[in-house]
Amino acid sequence: MPAFEAAPDSDPLHVLRHVFGYEAFRGHQKEIVEHVAAGGDALVLMPTGGGKSLCYQVPALVRPGTAIVVSPLIALMHDQVQALRQLGVKAAMLNSSLAPGEARQVERALAMGDLDLLYVAPERLLTDSFLTLLDGARIALFAIDEAHCVSQWGHDFRPEYRQLTILHERFPGVPRLALTATADGPTRREIMERLALDEGRVFLSSFDRPNIRYRIEPKANPRAQLRAFLDAHADEAGIVYCMSRAKVEATAEILSTEGRTALPYHAGLDADTRARHQDRFLKEEGVVMVATVAFGMGIDKPDVRFVVHLDLPKSIEAYYQETGRAGRDGLPSEALLLYGVEDVAKLIQFVESSDSPEARKRVERGKLDALLGLCETASCRRQVLLKYFEEDLPEPCGNCDTCLSPPRTFDGTEAAQKLLSCVYRTGERFGAGHVIDVLKGEANEKVLKFGHEKLSTFGIGKDFSRDEWRAIVRQLVAMGHLWVDVEGHGSLGLTEKCRAVLRGAEKVELKAEARPRPARVTGSSRGAGPVLSDPADEALFRKLKALRLEIARAQGVPPYVIFHDTTLMALAELKPDSMKALGMISGIGEAKLTRYGSQFLAVIAEG
Known part of the structure; x- marks a missing residue:
């Protein structure tokens, strides 16, 4: 070269x-x-x-x-x-x-x-x-x-x-x-x-990845939910993340027995096995990598079509980075997260049992609450996700589960007013746990110490359980009516946006308790692979992929190092008939044109 x-x-x-x-x-x-x-x-x-x-x-x-x-x-x-x-x-x-x-x-x-x-x-x-x-x-x-x-x-x-x-x-x-x-x-x-x-x-730049469809579901039957999802992504490359090494091994074995090419990856495997599995994921088509978060950072594979989380990640940053490994080529891709109460308990236990300083724990609690707010929101997932990174998306995205299939909601204006008022009356100095104690009328030592049993908001929230109030807190944080001081003490604070709610000038719709979704695949859960504008070009696209794979194997490199799918799609649709025309295709520079041009032109000429 x-x-x-x-x-x-x-x-x-x-x-x-x-x-x-x-x-x-x-x-x-x-x-x-x-x-x-x-x-x-x-x-x-x-x-x-x-x-x-x-x-x-x-x-x-x-x-x-x-x-x-x-x-x-x-x-x-x-x-x-x-x-x-x-x-x-x-x-x-x-x-x-x-x-x-x-x-x-x-x-x-x-x-x-x-x-x-x-x-x-x-x-x-x-x-x-x-x-x-x-x-x-x-x-x-x-x-x-x-x-x-x-x-x-x-x-x-x-x-x-x-x-x-x-x-x-x-x-x-x-x-x-x-x-x-x-x-x-x-x-x-x-x-x-x-x-x-x-x-x-x-x-x-904008943090938005509009080509990724976000789906977040409560765990009902995780194995069936995963199977249904993967059935819609047959023969596509993807990553399935699990919290533990044991779950990685078990999930990879189950998928393999179902006839899928699934490989485990975690820090407990020896270095040779990890390297071999990663190499197969990069160089072969349609491999599913089942992994802990030990896998993925620095993986430049552009045609990962899906990322699944079978357990909650540790934070929105981790979720964003891990789901961002799908669709690097800009083509439609999908991210599925399944979460359950046990995930929340494990993460809380992980934070509380660590020997980290209290300041670090407060930050981790705030990050966990923000993540759960994303999971529980009734509004556009993408808007909530981008808001976390201090970016506003003016309109709902239309490409997440809450946009495509809006969840059941209720008028939560009164509940929101009670919570916001309690945050205000306690001085915006306390975390969610203390504010909920006041709302529930819990006259514990801390409440009595600050005289909060005398507040007008003391005991006005007995109609909701503690878990329901926590969900309401997370949703109001997600909506931007409350903020969490993650750099300070994890206290709840009011935002300018909440004023309209407190005045009664704005209604608040909250998501009701989630109902488990059926495991079947809906029409919105289509496969996410490359879609050509003219179906007649599919056969040529497959031939070009076969040539790319042959060249890549001969050199011992991943196929995408030769050309991305987007470049092959352009070749199949535009069908250049000369080296000059081929050189006009996006992603083909002078070195690759010289090295591979004649081979790809020959396949295109054959049709």
């Missing part, structure tokens, strides 16, 4: 077109690329599949020197390096998977200026020997991927990330770019502070 050589007058758009095969940038990409190429620092928040990698890969090929990409996982590095080499880009990685001789060869290439991009783990980067090596190299930029790992409150905290301020201190003239797909407001602020990016620009 010939290496790409940037022309002296090369600009970002030239690189985008000739290397990556795209005619135009998407969203904030152009602004980010130009800012970083000019030497600016930045924090980039962009959803999975939104094109974060291009935000540092294009400037890396425009600026002189080698771009150093800090990445937390070997799988992610390997995937990115494979894909870049297919494009003719001089990319390499340094991690524990390399033999000493291979590592020395990569280090020599860096010292000689023979690399465009070098991926390295934070642990390796922080060693004295590697920093000394960087001192003698010409560095184009530093890209810090998965930057949310810097947050101690995040779901994937890695202490090494906090030491990356050394890049700013030791290489002050080199631009730094921190990227993540998962960061709520507090996490974003922490990234800026911990990485000393105060002078950098923040590029905040």
